Amino acid sequence: MDWRRDGADWPNRQYSRFVRHRPHYWHVQEAGEGPLVLLLHGTGGATHSWRDVLPILAERYRVVALDLPGQGFTKMGARQRCGLDPMSADIAALMASEGLTPEAIVGHSAGAAIALRMVRHLPQPPRAIVGINAALANFAGMAGWLFPMTARMLSLNPFTASMFARFTASEASVRALIGSTGSELSPEGLALYHRLISDRHHVDAALTMMAQWTLDGLQAELPDIDTPCLFITGARDHAVPPREARRAAERMPRAELAEFPELGHLAHEEAPGPVTEPIMAFLDRHIPR
Template identity: 70%
Template sequence: MDWTRDGSDWPNREHSRFVRHRPHYWHIQEAGVGPVVLLLHGTGGASHSWRDVFPILARHYHVVALDLPGQGFTRMGARQRCGLDSMSQDIAALLDGEGLLPDAIVGHSAGAALALRLVRDLKRPPKAIVGINAAVENFKGMAGWLFPMMARMMALNPFSASEISRWLGNATGVEYMIAGIGSHISPEGLALYRRLVADRNHTDATLAMVAQWTLDGLWHDLPGIEVPTLLLVGETDRAVPPASSARAAARLPRTEIVRMPGLGHLAHEEAPEDVTALISAFLTAHLG
């Protein structure tokens, strides 16, 4: 993604800035005053995913949203550092360098896994974590080996990212993808995802992330994470089964789980005011 070309109408662009912190060149959005709340998007997304949540939370908190390495407007500086542990370490180093140690972390999908892993890597753990359709459990059965294997094969093929971008960037590719994860979002949201997936570098970084991602270590560590955690579960999510969140909640010592009827994987984009109200109530209870 090119900021000159693609950033002129990017959501909340007035709060964007860029930071070079090895190994990546990061795109960060930052606004508001108060306890620091970090927003982490999911695989294949970007800061636009928080376009409606970000300004609501910024009324009461110092909100920080970033693009993961190679996705959105963050330039990837080391392809081998796209796995969960490496990404968490690099984000922790970035936040420390910027003086932005989070008091709370809100993560969507894979971003929730990062939020929980950051408990180990930050200089001090957050006081609260919110996971929206948290992807903290490896796929079961055939999907457990098929999807990662496909991603590894595609990541090794220099043409695959271009081919996927071409397919998803057409008139119906994104609509098909979003409907496939059980969500219905606005035309604006669809256009932003179409812009993202049409970019070869963004797609290539997404493939690299999936190929390097493993959750075995985090799953093993969940019982030792004492941070109060809220798991928000979209009941029509087809990407992360609601039962997965229930199993994660059973392993986390201090967890609340809230089911959201009629919402899918992108629940915070489908009903941003309702989802943000749930987030805000939890943050108020734990941050004041």
């Protein structure tokens, strides 16, 4: 993604800035005042995913959102640091270098796994974590081996990202892809995903992340994470079964659930107002003001 070309009308661009902190060149958005809330998008997303949530939270909090390495407008500086552990460590180091101490982290899908992993990397653990359709389980059986292996092979092929970007370049393809997650987005939302998915560098980074992804270590440590956690699920989520969040919550000492029967995987983009309500209530309970 090119900021001069694609950033002119990017959601909340007035809050955007760029930070060079090894190994990546980060795109960061920051708005509001008060306790710091960090927003982490899922695989294949970008800060656009929080386009309507960020302004709501910024009315009461200092909100920081960023693009994951190579995705959106963050330039990847090291391909080998796109797995769960290195990304969590690098984001924690970025926060420290900017003098930012997250009081809460809100993550969507894989971003929720990063949020939970950051508990071990931050000098001061957050007071609250929110996972929206949190991706907290490896693929079962053969799929658990085949999916990351397939992604790894695809990411090693220099032509794969370009081919995928061309294949999904039509609006109909993007609409079908988003629909397969169980969500229905506005034309604006679909157009933003179309822009991302059409960019070969963004696609390459998402494939690289998937190729390096494993949750074994995090799964083993869930019972030891005593940070209060709220898992928000959309009952229509076809990408991450809601039962995975329920299973994780059962293993954690201070976790609770909130379900939206009519929403899918991109619940916070479908209904930002209703989804943000339980987030705000949860943060109010756990973050002193």
